[in-house]
Amino acid sequence: MTAGGYDGNTVRVNVTDGKLRVGVKKETSKNNDWTGFDNFRLVYYGVDLSELQTNLSNKISEAQTICQGENVNDYVKDLLNAAISVAENATETEEGLTEAINELTTAINSAVGFRSLLAPVYDLIEQCNSYYTNSTAESKTAFKSAIDAAVSNIKSASTEDAVNSIY
Numbered sequence: 539m540t541a542g543g544y545d546g547n548t549v550r551v552n553v554t555d556g557k558l559r560v561g562v563k564k565e566t567s568k569n570n571d572w573t574g575f576d577n578f579r580l581v582y583y584g585v586d587l588s589e590l591q592t593n594l595s596n597k598i599s600e601a602q603t604i605c606q607g608e609n610v611n612d613y614v615k616d617l618l619n620a621a622i623s624v625a626e627n628a629t630e631t632e633e634g635l636t637e638a639i640n641e642l643t644t645a646i647n648s649a650v651g652f653r654s655l656l657a658p659v660y661d662l663i664e665q666c667n668s669y670y671t672n673s674t675a676e677s678k679t680a681f682k683s684a685i686d687a688a689v690s691n692i693k694s695a696s697t698e699d700a701v702n703s704i705y
Contacts, residue, residue, distance in 0.1 A: 552589045590635040597642040598625050604649050609660045613696040614649045621645035655701045659692050662705070 551558065560580070564573050601618045604610065621642045628638035663685060670681040688704050695701045 550583075552586050585632040587630065587632065587635065590632065590639065591630075594625055594628065594635055594639050594642070597639055597646065598622055601625075601642055601646055601649075604646065604653070607653075609653050609657045610649075611656060611695060612693050614652055614656075617645050617652075618649050652701075655698055656692060656695070659688070659701060659704050663688055663692070 562575050601622050605615050605618050625638040625642050628634045666685050670678060673681055691704045
């Protein structure tokens with residue numbers, strides 16, 4: 539030990555959620571085995587902005603994917619596009635990047651929740667389109683009018699009550 543045979547055991551980590559858990563775990567053992575741990579140092583090297591930039595880039599991609607997906611109305615697209623715009627213009631500091639990541643995360647969570655409210659309405663519209671295709675000539679006009687109204691309402695719905703009123 540005094541010859542330095544145990545030096546150089548360094549672990550570097552990036553903390554991404556504001557929490558760091560430190561511990562030591564020995565996975566194997568043999569007879570007459572012993573383990574010693576001594577002289578720990580915890581050193582703060584600062585923020586790795588490249589890690590935050592990567593996280594922000596991933597969040598932007600996630601939001602863009604949702605915007606291009608199914609069951610996305612204008613409200614959800616506007617919500618996500620606004621957050622994407624803020625993220626793309628974020629200040630290249632820890633605070634600026636973290637704020638943009640948090641804003642995008644909030645927008646994504648809201649969009650996913652709202653999109654789940656819209657899914658049954660889109661399914662119902664699909665079902666109505668099927669009935670429309672198989673309906674008589676005189677009922678097609680009424681079906682088409684109701685479907686068009688539902689599609690128009692769903693595109694602009696921005697609250698749960700607005701979605702529920704489509705039914």
